[in-house]
Amino acid sequence: MNQIPPLDLTEQYKSIGAEVNAAVLEVLASGRYINGPVVSQFEQAFADYIGAATCIACNSGTDALFLALRAFNIGVGDEVITSPFTFIATAEMISAAGATPVFVDIDPQTYNLDLQQIEAAITPKTKAIMPVHLFGHPVDMTELTAIAQTHQLLVIEDCAQAVGAAWNGVRVGNIGQIGCFSFYPTKNLGACGDGGAITVNDAAIADRIRLLRDHGRREGYIHEEVGVNSRLDAVQAAILSIKLRYLDTWNAGRQVVAERYHQLLEHVPGIILPQALPDGQAVWNQYTIRIPASPQGNNRDRVRQHLQQQGIISMIYYPLPLHLQPVYKFLGYQPGQLPVSEQLANEVLSLPMYPELTLEQQERVVYALKDSLS
Ligand SMILES: *Cc1c(COP(=O)(O)O)cnc(C)c1O
Numbered sequence: 001m002n003q004i005p006p007l008d009l010t011e012q013y014k015s016i017g018a019e020v021n022a023a024v025l026e027v028l029a030s031g032r033y034i035n036g037p038v039v040s041q042f043e044q045a046f047a048d049y050i051g052a053a054t055c056i057a058c059n060s061g062t063d064a065l066f067l068a069l070r071a072f073n074i075g076v077g078d079e080v081i082t083s084p085f086t087f088i089a090t091a092e093m094i095s096a097a098g099a100t101p102v103f104v105d106i107d108p109q110t111y112n113l114d115l116q117q118i119e120a121a122i123t124p125k126t127k128a129i130m131p132v133h134l135f136g137h138p139v140d141m142t143e144l145t146a147i148a149q150t151h152q153l154l155v156i157e158d159c160a161q162a163v164g165a166a167w168n169g170v171r172v173g174n175i176g177q178i179g180c181f182s183f184y185p186t187k188n189l190g191a192c193g194d195g196g197a198i199t200v201n202d203a204a205i206a207d208r209i210r211l212l213r214d215h216g217r218r219e220g221y222i223h224e225e226v227g228v229n230s231r232l233d234a235v236q237a238a239i240l241s242i243k244l245r246y247l248d249t250w251n252a253g254r255q256v257v258a259e260r261y262h263q264l265l266e267h268v269p270g271i272i273l274p275q276a277l278p279d280g281q282a283v284w285n286q287y288t289i290r291i292p293a294s295p296q297g298n299n300r301d302r303v304r305q306h307l308q309q310q311g312i313i314s315m316i317y318y319p320l321p322l323h324l325q326p327v328y329k330f331l332g333y334q335p336g337q338l339p340v341s342e343q344l345a346n347e348v349l350s351l352p353m354y355p356e357l358t359l360e361q362q363e364r365v366v367y368a369l370k371d372s373l374s
Pocket residue numbers: 060061062063086087089090132158160161181182183184194195196
């Protein structure tokens with residue numbers, strides 16, 4: 001029996017391989033491998049896609065977050081409010097910049113920051129809120145922007161899982177002061193390696209980020225401040241320029257897959273389905289269901305194992321919330337302090353999700369899921 005992986009990138013490569021190969025060979029022959037016109041063209045195309053004035057490409061989504069924090073001078077003594085239910089990079093870069101992540105619990109429906117709880121976490125040290133549009137679902141940016149404006153806080157969007165998603169028709173990454181994107185291969189727009197980008201409308205901040213990503217220099221060997229090496233390879237930019245043209249089609253394909261899961265799973269007892277907010281346009285980086293525990297114990301782990309026996313590979317994003325990670329022990333959070341994220345860490349299961357997933361494959365996933373729950 002064929003395995004159904006969580007994500008199959010070979011299908012995508014089959015569909016655009018010839019185009020990608022030609023573009024890569026062209027870069028190889030050009031002799032320009034870092035920066036140059038291929039990278040600038042991608043930056044312009046990506047800025048246009050998001051609707052932002054400027055895009056600055058960099059080496060990863062992680063670096064995008066770091067550069068964004070640095071550009072706004074967020075560092076030692078500052079606090080940044082974020083979600084404990086995300087990939088480590090979100091909080092990790094707040095720490096790397098020298099600031100302190102302040103974790104606010106999540107909403108059980110959206111898996112995103114619980115906006116009702118943000119104000120209680122604001123202190124005189126708070127400089128920014130870093131919402132994460134988790135699994136491709138946009139945060140309610142109307143409400144979040146209102147909170148940020150009331151308290152004069154910056155909004156740094158972690159859009160790593162949500163390229164193309166929108167809130168009330170405005171693409172994420174163009175709602176807060178700055179948007180951070182990842183082109184890690186499993187993201188909706190994935191490079192064939194690492195890559196990232198920042199979108200921003202403020203020209204001075206854009207300029208500062210361009211400096212910071214290249215050793216603090218404008219050109220040559222004159223360095224204005226301490227920066228990093230975080231440039232996007234021309235090969236990756238060439239690949240991303242091609243893939244960007246297909247992104248809306250692929251995101252629409254994910255939407256179809258999500259709707260089919262909804263239909264097939266709607267009446268299955270024992271699971272809770274993910275829900276998109278009415279004002280949000282989600283892009284379904286993951287289709288993540290919840291399987292609550294039963295008196296017999298953790299159902300989710302049992303179901304996951306059963307699926308695996310049937311050749312269906314599901315994933316757990318994320319098994320341990322950030323406030324309880326060993327690395328953040330020093331912040332002093334206690335188990336039970338952010339109960340929703342802790343509960344969801346035990347309940348979430350991400351089913352196979354990619355645009356090319358067929359109805360037949362989905363039916364197999366659903367059959368195995370029902371079988372394990374009955
Ligand atoms: C993937 C991801 C990142 C980091 O992106 P990289 O390109 O892997 O460095 C940051 N935040 C979130 C929410 C992510 O999913």
